[in-house]
Amino acid sequence: MVQYNPKDWITFIFRFHKSDTFRKLIPMMIFIGFYTYGVGYLEIEYWKLSEQSYLSNITIMHSMLGFVISLLLVFRTNTAYDRWWEGRKLWGALVNNSRNLAVKLCVILHEENDRAFFRKIIPGYASILGKHLTDEETSKQLYEVTDLEIDHHKHKPNQIAKMLFQKINDLYDQKKITGDQLIILNNEIMSFTDICGACERIKNTPIPYSYSAFIKKFIFFYVMTLPFGYVFSLGYYSIPVVIFIFYVLASLELIAEEIEDPFGFDANDLPIEKIASNIKKHVEEIL
Known part of the structure; x- marks a missing residue:
């Protein structure tokens, strides 16, 4: 996304950015x-037409x-x-929901192994969602960071959400979280899928x-x-x-x-990679 000073008129008038329509x-x-x-x-x-012509x-x-x-x-x-603005609000909601989930897990969980899992997989959801929306294959390095085994022929964000809920359910079975805490965490995970579906609606439904x-x-x-x-x-x-x-x-x-398609690589598209990296930084700070 282009960074600029909205009060700098001279720059706007005489500067031709690569995203400018003039070129x-x-x-x-x-x-x-x-x-x-x-x-x-x-x-x-x-033809030597005069101003009296019908033309x-x-x-x-x-x-x-x-x-x-x-x-x-x-x-x-x-x-x-x-x-464009709806896409920005959705990714802003993803940032907030990731923080909320990380804060709740930080308080609920006491073992480092459990925290380490969520420290990797929560930012992994944002990264893979960004790749999914830009129609770009997720890199192998990303898989290694989050320790995920992903089927490339399936819906990648859904697989991450499934792993998140599976881990939450395992914690409940192991009596590490209560039933009320399970319901609270489940709502946070559901919000991830809702955001993914809303982004796909923008991506797959052009004018x-x-x-x-x-x-x-x-x-x-x-x-x-x-x-x-x-x-x-x-x-x-x-x-x-x-x-x-x-x-x-x-x-x-x-x-x-x-x-109209904010999830791309144009100069004015949303910086979803930067947002995903910020989510990773914030989640790691919390957990």
């Missing part, structure tokens, strides 16, 4: 520039559709940000295809018709104007595409 849109912006120049040349030099009134359509496209893009970006495709087509055809009306009032100055309009509209769509 991604350069090829399309060049095409839009040549396209606008071609339309302007045909209307001004070749000069096409800006009426743009003023009407501009409000519609702005509403669509606002809804699009808000929906994408809600998904409906028809909606996303419509916005892209709308932006494209809207920008493609801009030069026909702007050339009469701006001449060849319509080239930078149309490019700028395309940059603004397309950038909003690109930003929404990037943040």
